[in-house]
Amino acid sequence: MSDVHDYLAAHRERLVGQLVEWCRVPSVASLPEHGLDVLRSANWLAAALRDLGFPEVEVWDAERAPAVFAQWCAAPGAPTVLVYSHHDVRPAGSGRWEETPPFEPAERDGFVHGRGASDAKGQVLAHLWGLRAHLRDRDAPAVNLKFLVEGEEETGSANLPELLSDPRVQADLVVFTDTMLWRADHPAVCTSVRGTTLAHVEIRGPARDVHSGAVSGPAPNPARELSRVLGLLWDDDGRVTVPGFYDRVLQPSERTRAAYAALPFTEEDWVERTETRAVVGEAGYTVPERLWARPAVEVLTVLAGDPTGPPLGAVPSVAAADLSIRTVADQRVVEVGEQLRQWLAKTVDDRYEHEVSVTDDTAQEAYRTPEDLPELELLVEAAREGFGRPVGRMGNAGGGPAALLAERAGAPVLFFGTGLPEDRWHDSDERVSVDVLLAGAATLAHFWERVGRG
Template structure:
């Protein structure tokens, strides 16, 4: 099916990989202000590639922070319209010393391409652009109408996307949302993701004495701010892996019997231990590993800092201590309600001798869609054609905030066809993308567009 289009991709693979390297070399770190110009340069690069692929009405649209890149092809009269979403921004690269090759100097080895953004999400965005190019170059027309919305703020929680969608309802109107920013279950096992966890991020700042104190002169008389922080954080979990914040689980939607059985069958604990390099896994008691990742909420301490951190020792009682926390939430939890519960817990469990301030960060609502939707069925057919095996219908532990936004504001069902693998180190040093999924993924995306025309 569509062999001429796929042959085009094979014939142009090397120049496409060189183009991908150019994309990955752009330092589009959205969270760091010193890279603002790099982010804009990357938006311009994406716009140029959309034009070269044959998209029309391409424009770089400014927001409060970083631009959105839009383009479309709307000549398939009477056919459904697909809105393709992705992001061109990337995470910071720290710790830089753990990278085997520089993060913005893409390197291909072992049939993988290594660079920041290779898997999350530049590599997958690039695949969509090249699929459209291949179809237009070989067929002259697309089987469906297509719109692209590629943003530059996903890695900082997409703060500008909600107002952008509010202001551009007609521009973004479509029949289905297509996203490749999720993972496959494992290598050789494609998946269609029908659910995402949401996110609630928060920072705790504790303050004790007005300045650092000599531990000999004041030790035993003044609260140690780091001690207080550790004590406070220790009240947030019990020994069974459960979150002990009052009300945290009140609105959690229970997993279905079918989901519980599926997740148990996919929970290969020994493989995961080896993958992440630990002797034992840990999490909420009473649930399989995959159920805990995909269908249960969590509270994670992402960072703790304060006091003296230089070489040697400095005997002080620190004035300040800080922690960063993120909660992954599930249907029907709401990030603002979870934030309120956390703030209440902090106030009620604050040790003596310190004061606390909290700052809210990224927030995203969880998302779930019926996996018997025609667009989901089309994705399943396309993935089976490309990979030779039936796909798994899964949720994902991560968050893609804009998916819920598009569903709520535009009524769009979402098809999450991701081609990354959990082992690809996104958000970590030595991020990479398996090129076998670069190849098979584009074949699946081609077939999906043609299947969608039949299903909708």
């Protein structure tokens, strides 16, 4: 395997060209006007898999969010691995894209800029090129490979349970590819993802927007009440105040804490790479522990009144907020949603009406890779060769359908992604490091060889 890096370096421009071509397709599943683009994106990937040599490739319809399924099972007696990722992307948003327009991707200074470059089209291409490197002197993979790349992960994977009812997704191992590394110069294998669900809260005051000059003072202002309630969600130590929220949360093991502590970390470096300005959060835990071993609640949006044009000078009738709830292993998202409902019922002033909806249908549970899974150590060894550096262990602050995949595929889940915290996922100027993609592809080439040898 000594020439894996040479092979990938020789094909660098082709990898970049494919990524640029694919990222030109605005596969935004959350916007109906891009429905055809999501199909075009799926067809692009299907063609790339056929060109790679997969004998069976299908585009599965999933209510305007098509997924791609492929399998190459030509290794009797070898393990069967299901690779999961997604090809849909977030909307470009209203932010400033200073490097390039979101769907006019370009390579510059070792990075490919554009929507989907890192999340997650670049990660899928790392798999394709890792497999090409693995196949450079072989007729078929050393393992039985299946790919399932869905087209609606960014909207909650509503149709994924139905897709996973197909018996062909059964496997001995799942490789989940929609996660991050720690640093380009200090990679770390991800061993967990947090669970996730969303909550929408509305507080109502007057029956309609009312001129503030007529009612200012005695009128119930839902924006003020929403602000008060949101401020009560956390105490002075950064802990969520919802009763029962931490009841199922287990303390991170000493092994886990030691692994996180071994990662190179300074607050200055973290703030610079993530552009977060400062470090806040739950007292008593390091930043890595807050990210990967502790649950969190975040306010994503707040809206009251008319946000466009000059102020209308009216007390708004409704104020609303969207909350993101991140859970950890042993918590249950349905229970946490109900805890939030009960807390709001007791906390919102009874002179206001309120309503809360929690997206239970697209909620995802937390998942942790078993520490004694043999393939985990094989992946660490492969990453050490792929990146040419020591490899740590980390978690993923976001969520994903890992628990569902483990249940439906009947197999444990490993995580491997090529994103970095500074890749600006979901924001303007998303990008991916080409060197990291190549190192990730080399990692996967080494990994398939190791898994095939057993």
